[in-house]
Amino acid sequence: MTGTRAMVEVEDLRRTFPRPGEEPRVALAGLDLAVPEGEVHGLLGPNGAGKTTLCRILSTVLLPTAGTARVAGLDVVADTAAVRRTVGIVFGGERGLYNRLTARQNLLYWSSLFHLPSSVAKPRVARLLERTGLADRADERVETYSRGMKQRLHLARGLINDPKVVILDEPTVGMDPVAAHDFRALVGELRADGRTLLLTTHDMAEAEAVCDRVSLVDGGRLIGTEQPSTIGRWMAAHERITAAEVPAPVAAAVRALPGVGAVTHHPDGALVVETVAEGATAAVLRHLLDHGVTALSTGRPSLEDVYLSVIGNRGLTVR
Numbered sequence: 001m002t003g004t005r006a007m008v009e010v011e012d013l014r015r016t017f018p019r020p021g022e023e024p025r026v027a028l029a030g031l032d033l034a035v036p037e038g039e040v041h042g043l044l045g046p047n048g049a050g051k052t053t054l055c056r057i058l059s060t061v062l063l064p065t066a067g068t069a070r071v072a073g074l075d076v077v078a079d080t081a082a083v084r085r086t087v088g089i090v091f092g093g094e095r096g097l098y099n100r101l102t103a104r105q106n107l108l109y110w111s112s113l114f115h116l117p118s119s120v121a122k123p124r125v126a127r128l129l130e131r132t133g134l135a136d137r138a139d140e141r142v143e144t145y146s147r148g149m150k151q152r153l154h155l156a157r158g159l160i161n162d163p164k165v166v167i168l169d170e171p172t173v174g175m176d177p178v179a180a181h182d183f184r185a186l187v188g189e190l191r192a193d194g195r196t197l198l199l200t201t202h203d204m205a206e207a208e209a210v211c212d213r214v215s216l217v218d219g220g221r222l223i224g225t226e227q228p229s230t231i232g233r234w235m236a237a238h239e240r241i242t243a244a245e246v247p248a249p250v251a252a253a254v255r256a257l258p259g260v261g262a263v264t265h266h267p268d269g270a271l272v273v274e275t276v277a278e279g280a281t282a283a284v285l286r287h288l289l290d291h292g293v294t295a296l297s298t299g300r301p302s303l304e305d306v307y308l309s310v311i312g313n314r315g316l317t318v319r
C-alpha cells in the first residue's frame with residue numbers, strides 16, 4: 001500500500017557541470033518528481049538522461065545547481081545529515097567494496113560509519129547477510145565472490161542504516177537472469193517492509209516487472225509518469241525486424257504496411273524495420289516470407305527507439 005506522504009519530492013531540480021572552454025553540460029534541466037511513501041518508483045531513461053545525477057543529489061553526495069530535493073520532508077542541502085540517515089543507496093556494479101575484507105567485515109565497517117552500536121550492528125548485519133543469501137559465505141573475502149554476490153552485498157550495504165527510502169541505481173546491470181530474478185524478489189520484500197524505493201533502469205522489462213509507477217526521464221526532465229502496464233503495452237507493440245537480401249520493391253512495400261515505424265534499407269539489401277503497433281510484426285514477417293526473404297530475426301528495439309515513436313507521437317516532446 002502506498003501512502004499519501006511524499007517521501008521523495010523534487011521540484012525544478014537543475015544540475016550543470018562546468019566544462020573548460022565549452023558550454024556547461026546540463027544533466028538535470030528542471031526535473032520534477034514526487035514519490036509517495038511505500039511506492040516502488042521506476043526512473044526509466046536512456047543513457048545520459050540524468051538518472052544517476054538525481055540519485056547522487058538525493059543521497060547528498062552531489063549538490064544541486066538550483067531547485068529543491070527533499071527526502072522524507074528533509075532538504076538534501078539544508079538537512080544533509082538527517083537525509084543520510086534516511087536514505088540508503090545501492091549502485092550497480094562492483095565499485096566501493098573492500099575486496100580483501102569479508103562480507104561481514106564490510107558490513108560492520110559501514111555500520112560503524114553510521115555510528116551504530118555493536119549491539120545493533122551485529123544482529124542487523126547477520127540478518128542482512130541472511131536476507132541477501134550471503135550468510136553461507138559471509139566470512140570469506142569478497143574477492144572470492146561472483147559478480148552477483150558482490151551486487152547482493154551492495155544491496156545489504158545500502159540497507160545497513162535501515163533506510164526508509166532506498167535508491168537503487170541500475171541495480172541489475174550485468175546480473176545474470178537468475179540473479180536479476182532473485183533481485184526482483186528482494187525488491188518485493190523491501191516494499192513489504194514499507195520502504196519507499198526509487199529504482200533507475202534503462203530496461204523496460206525491469207521497470208514493468210517491479211515498479212508501481214514509472215517516470216520517464218530524458219534530457220534531464222520528467223517526460224511523464226506511467227503505469228507499468230503501459231510500459232508492457234509499449235514493449236508488446238514495439239519490435240525490430242532485421243532481414244537480409246531484401247529487394248528494393250519488397251522494402252518499399254514493407255514501409256507502407258500499417259504499424260510500421262522507421263525503416264532502414266541498406267545498399268547490401270539488409271533491412272531494419274521498427275514496428276510501432278501490436279500485430280504489425282506478424283504482417284511484416286508474412287510479407288517478407290511471401291516474397292522469399294527467409295533470413296529474418298526479431299528483437300526488441302532500444303529504449304531510445306521507443307521514446308522516439310511513443311513519446312514523439314503523444315506530443316510529449318522534451319520542452
Ligand SMILES: Nc1ncnc2c1ncn2[C@@H]1O[C@H](COP(=O)(O)OP(=O)(O)OP(=O)(O)O)[C@@H](O)[C@H]1O
Pocket residue numbers: 017025026027028045046047048049050051052053054202
Ligand atoms: N561529473 C560529471 N562531470 C561532467 N558531466 C557529467 C558528470 N556527471 C554526469 N555528467 C553528464 O550529465 C549527463 C547526465 O548523466 P547521468 O549519469 O546522470 O545520466 P544517466 O541517466 O544516469 O545515464 P546512464 O544510464 O548512462 O548512467 C550526461 O550528459 C553526463 O555526461
